[in-house]
Amino acid sequence: xxxxxxxxxxxxxxxxxxxxxxxxxxxxxxxxxxxxxxxxxxxxxxxxxxxxxxxxxxxxxxxxxxxxxxxxxxxxxxxxxxxxxxxxxxxxxxxxxxxxxxxxxxxxxxxxxxxxxxxxxxxxxxxxxxxxxxxxxxxxxxxxxxxxxxxxxxxxxxxxxxxxxxxxxxxxxxxxxxxxxxxxxxxxxxxxxxxxxxxxxxxxxxxxxxxxxxxxxxxxxxxxxxxxxxxxxxxxxxxxxxxxxxxxxxxxxxxxxxxxxxxxxxxxxxxxxxxxxxxxxxxxxxxxxx
Numbered sequence: 001x002x003x004x005x006x007x008x009x010x011x012x013x014x015x016x017x018x019x020x021x022x023x024x025x026x027x028x029x030x031x032x033x034x035x036x037x038x039x040x041x042x043x044x045x046x047x048x049x050x051x052x053x054x055x056x057x058x059x060x061x062x063x064x065x066x067x068x069x070x071x072x073x074x075x076x077x078x079x080x081x082x083x084x085x086x087x088x089x090x091x092x093x094x095x096x097x098x099x100x101x102x103x104x105x106x107x108x109x110x111x112x113x114x115x116x117x118x119x120x121x122x123x124x125x126x127x128x129x130x131x132x133x134x135x136x137x138x139x140x141x142x143x144x145x146x147x148x149x150x151x152x153x154x155x156x157x158x159x160x161x162x163x164x165x166x167x168x169x170x171x172x173x174x175x176x177x178x179x180x181x182x183x184x185x186x187x188x189x190x191x192x193x194x195x196x197x198x199x200x201x202x203x204x205x206x207x208x209x210x211x212x213x214x215x216x217x218x219x220x221x222x223x224x225x226x227x228x229x230x231x232x233x234x235x236x237x238x239x240x241x242x243x244x245x246x247x248x249x250x251x252x253x254x255x256x257x258x259x260x261x262x263x264x265x266x267x268x269x270x271x272x273x274x275x276x277x278x279x280x281x282x283x284x285x286x287x288x289x290x
Contacts, residue, residue, distance in 0.1 A: 015103070016103075016104075016107055018100065019051075019100040019101070019103040019104035019107070020047045020050070020051065020104050020107075022054075022100040022101060022104065023047070023050050023051045023054035023055075023100075023101055023104040023105075024047070024050055024054075026054040026057055026058065026101060027050050027053055027054055027057070030057050031053075031057075034053060034246075036245070036272060036276055037242050037245045037246045037249070037276070038050055038242060039242075039276075040241040040242035040245055040276065040279060040280055041238065041239060041241075041242040042237075042238025042239065043238075044162050044163045044238055045158050045159055045162045045236075045238060045239055047108075048108040048111070048112060048158040048162050049155055049158055049242075051101075051104040051105045051107070051108045052105065052108060052114075052151065052154050052155060052158065053151075054101050054104065054105070055088065055101055055102065055104075055105040056122070056151055058084075058101050059081070059084060059122070059123070059126050060126075062077075062080050062081055062084060062126070063077070063081065063126050063129045063130065064129065064201060067080050074130055074131065077130050078127060078130050078131075081123060081126050081127050081130065082123075082127075084102075084123070085119075085120070085123040085126075087099060087102050088102050088105065088106070088119060088123075089116060089119065089120075091103060091105070091106035092105075092106045092109045092110060092114075092116075092119070094106075095107070095110055108158065108162075109154075111161070111162060111163075112154075112157045112158045112160075112161040112162055112167075113157050113161050113167035114154050114157050114158075118150045118153055118154055118157075119150075121145060121146035121150050122146050122147065122150050122151065123146075124146050125142075125143050125145075125146030125147035126146075126147075128142075128143055128146070129203070132203075133202050133203050133204065134203070134204045134207070135204065135205050135206070135207055136207050137207065140205060140206065140207060143205070144182075144183050144186050144187070145179075145183075147186060148182035148183055148185060148186035149178075149179040149180075149182045149183055150182075151182050152178035152179055152180075152181050152182030152183075153170075153175060153178050153179060153182075155178065156170050156174060156175065156178040157170070159235055159236055159239040160174075160236065171234075173230075173231050173234070174231050174234060174235070176227060176231065177227060177228045177230070177231025177232065178228075178231075180223075180224040180225075180227040180228045181224065181225070181228035181243075181246075181247065183220075183224050184221045184224035184225045184228065184250060184254075185246075185250055187206075187217055187220060187221050187224070188221055188250050188253055188254050188257065190205045190206055190217070191206070191214065191217055191218070191221075191257050191265075192253065192257060192264060192265050192266075193264075194206065194209060195264075196264075218254065218257065218258050219290070221254050221288075222254070222288045222289075222290060225247065225250070225251055225254070225287070225288045226287040226288060228247060228285070229247060229284075229285040229286065229287050229288075230287075232244060232247065232284075232285045233284070241279045241280055241282070242279070243285070244279040244283060244284060244285045245275055245276050245279035245280075247285040248275045248278070248279065248283070248285060248286070249267060249272060249275050251285075251286070251288050252267045252271060252275065253265060253266070253267050254288065255288075
């Protein structure tokens with residue numbers, strides 16, 4: 001294996017490349033929408049964002065997918081989450097893991113300054129899924145912070161620091177935008193997947209399924225999307241188009257959820273393609289109105 005300059009790759013560089021490729025396979029197989037959005041990212045940041053989401057996806061599969069079936073009981077499932085967290089923290093410290101997805105993530109975390117203060121809340125949220133079935137306003141906020149807001153902040157660290165010689169501190173308005181965009185994405189997913197969450201997983205993330213809860217959630221989503229929209233223009237140029245596309249895709253999904261109708265809400269492929277095209281030509285993230 002040779003690099004872009006024709007130089008023979010070292011063993012460490014070859015292993016890093018294989019780990020990044022493994023992360024890409026995870027993303028390609030699990031999320032077509034996310035894959036579409038990341039194609040709009042510049043090469044400086046693209047692989048790093050994919051490694052973040054690959055780790056998040058595997059953690060979700062532990063809690064809600066084959067990991068749950070393999071664990072046998074609640075204690076076993078918690079041990080799986082704890083082991084995944086411990087290996088992730090250790091890999092970020094050492095720079096190596098035998099788990100390719102964790103190794104890819106650790107390389108990103110080390111380069112981009114993703115600290116334990118963002119990693120541990122995420123795994124706390126995963127452990128919450130092991131034991132908590134119904135959320136109230138307080139537990140919803142804590143869960144969304146760990147499961148979504150910190151992921152937005154991880155991506156912001158990538159946007160600001162990938163390929164840099166020193167780690168930059170994100171300004172407050174960009175941190176707020178990253179958190180609120182992550183929260184909006186999560187609440188949209190909660191609304192879209194509410195029937196599945198209740199009937200299959202036995203969970204209620206929103207604290208009810210009546211009209212008032214739905215209206216309050218949609219209002220919160222609008223406010224979060226609008227805070228994020230105002231921050232996006234200040235992101236680095238090689239990140240902006242992809243974030244605009246993701247913002248507009250979820251805004252379109254929120255509008256479909258608000259319109260109601262039967263079945264699981266989704267954005268048609270043709271509309272997704274149009275959103276991506278507009279973003280690629282410099283379209284902006286428009287604020288959402290009631």
